[in-house]
Amino acid sequence: MAYVLKRFLAMESAGGILLIIAAIVAMIMANTGLSDIYHYVLDTQIQLRISSLNLEKTFAHWVNDGLMAIFFLVIGLEVKRELVSGALSSREKAIFPALAAVGGMVFPALWFVFFNYGEGESLHGWAIPTATDIAFALGVMALLGKRVPLSLKVFLLALAIIDDLGAIIIIALFYNHGLSIPALSVAALGIGGLYWLNRAQVKNLVPYLILGWIVWVAVLQSGIHATLAGVILGFLIPLHGLKFSPSQELERFLHPWCAFFILPIFAFVNAGVSLQGLSLTDLSSTLPMGIMAGLLLGKPMGIFLTCWVAVKLGIAQLPTGVCLRQIFAVSVLCGIGFTMSIFIASLAFAGQPELANLSRLGILMGSTLSATLGYTLLYCVLPRHHVKTAVSV
Numbered sequence: 001m002a003y004v005l006k007r008f009l010a011m012e013s014a015g016g017i018l019l020i021i022a023a024i025v026a027m028i029m030a031n032t033g034l035s036d037i038y039h040y041v042l043d044t045q046i047q048l049r050i051s052s053l054n055l056e057k058t059f060a061h062w063v064n065d066g067l068m069a070i071f072f073l074v075i076g077l078e079v080k081r082e083l084v085s086g087a088l089s090s091r092e093k094a095i096f097p098a099l100a101a102v103g104g105m106v107f108p109a110l111w112f113v114f115f116n117y118g119e120g121e122s123l124h125g126w127a128i129p130t131a132t133d134i135a136f137a138l139g140v141m142a143l144l145g146k147r148v149p150l151s152l153k154v155f156l157l158a159l160a161i162i163d164d165l166g167a168i169i170i171i172a173l174f175y176n177h178g179l180s181i182p183a184l185s186v187a188a189l190g191i192g193g194l195y196w197l198n199r200a201q202v203k204n205l206v207p208y209l210i211l212g213w214i215v216w217v218a219v220l221q222s223g224i225h226a227t228l229a230g231v232i233l234g235f236l237i238p239l240h241g242l243k244f245s246p247s248q249e250l251e252r253f254l255h256p257w258c259a260f261f262i263l264p265i266f267a268f269v270n271a272g273v274s275l276q277g278l279s280l281t282d283l284s285s286t287l288p289m290g291i292m293a294g295l296l297l298g299k300p301m302g303i304f305l306t307c308w309v310a311v312k313l314g315i316a317q318l319p320t321g322v323c324l325r326q327i328f329a330v331s332v333l334c335g336i337g338f339t340m341s342i343f344i345a346s347l348a349f350a351g352q353p354e355l356a357n358l359s360r361l362g363i364l365m366g367s368t369l370s371a372t373l374g375y376t377l378l379y380c381v382l383p384r385h386h387v388k389t390a391v392s393v
Helices: 002-010 014-030 035-043 059-085 091-116 120-125 134-142 150-174 181-199 205-222 227-236 246-270 286-312 324-333 338-348 353-381
Strands: 045-050 053-058
Touching: 014 035, 014 134, 014 246, 014 338, 035 059, 053 059, 053 205, 059 150, 059 205, 059 227, 059 246, 059 338, 091 120, 091 150, 091 286, 091 324, 120 286, 120 338, 120 353, 134 150, 134 324, 134 353, 150 227, 150 324, 150 338, 181 205, 181 227, 205 227, 205 246, 246 338, 286 324, 286 353, 324 353, 338 353
Parallel strands: none
Antiparallel strands: 045 053
């Protein structure tokens, strides 16, 4: 049993499989006699009190504001690593996935607006289909094993990382609520302290994590979403050291926690959509249809058309060993919004459970269709044998 579990956790697709299982369990519980237990768990109040600081939130809020800050910390660490020494470390490497990511954010938003123009509150969710779930998309691609060229994996990873960076900017600009100047001032002082630690080349992670926690609390109280503190901390932890890289060490430690614990719990908390009282008319309403169209049509249109134009105009080159058919298949796979899309939906429709449920249904249907179609297309266009290619993005 232990051997089987070890083999499963070693699979690239393991994280994506756990996400799916967590989402299915949540849907079952939310739509059966277990719904009371499900909502009891989500609504359980958890209090953190230190002197005059008193934080009391539901379990669902602690997951979305706390655990997801750790996930965004890992994203910050990954983005910094790729910018410094990875797939985004030079203009030549970064331009192709960067253009693809921009196209993959603009077109889904346009499709959503097309369906929801004039719909009032629904229009607030325009950013929901702009996101791509890195773990899920890479997990589906991993199901094809060694048939996938390494350069195609790097392209998807770089595209998804830039996409997440764009989602973070959108959250900071458009989904903040009632800014608190005192709390922002404390956050700014904490960030200044982190910057000083970085410039002083302090390698010990403890002071970074202490200041990072202070910044998280301040941002949580400021009206800006607390997960942004995780990204900031990730960027300010040193990447290089003579014998020890604090950034890479922390990323290695946190990555399995994110893949096998934080993201499945997030999926469990947020994917439990009750179908009670919903009709086919609700499912075909503008909000879920706009999200589905954004993920299933907007993502591949935006990514592939942008890539095709960039190649034809000589602005960028295809990754080594990769053809446009494979780029199109990956662009469909990027319609898996899931984690990030659900996260944005929870911000866009906070306090509006009916709209939140409809948006999650659109996300689940659009992501499922994108995963199925993307996998099928990749299966058809990839070579039938193991391919070795040099990495060039």
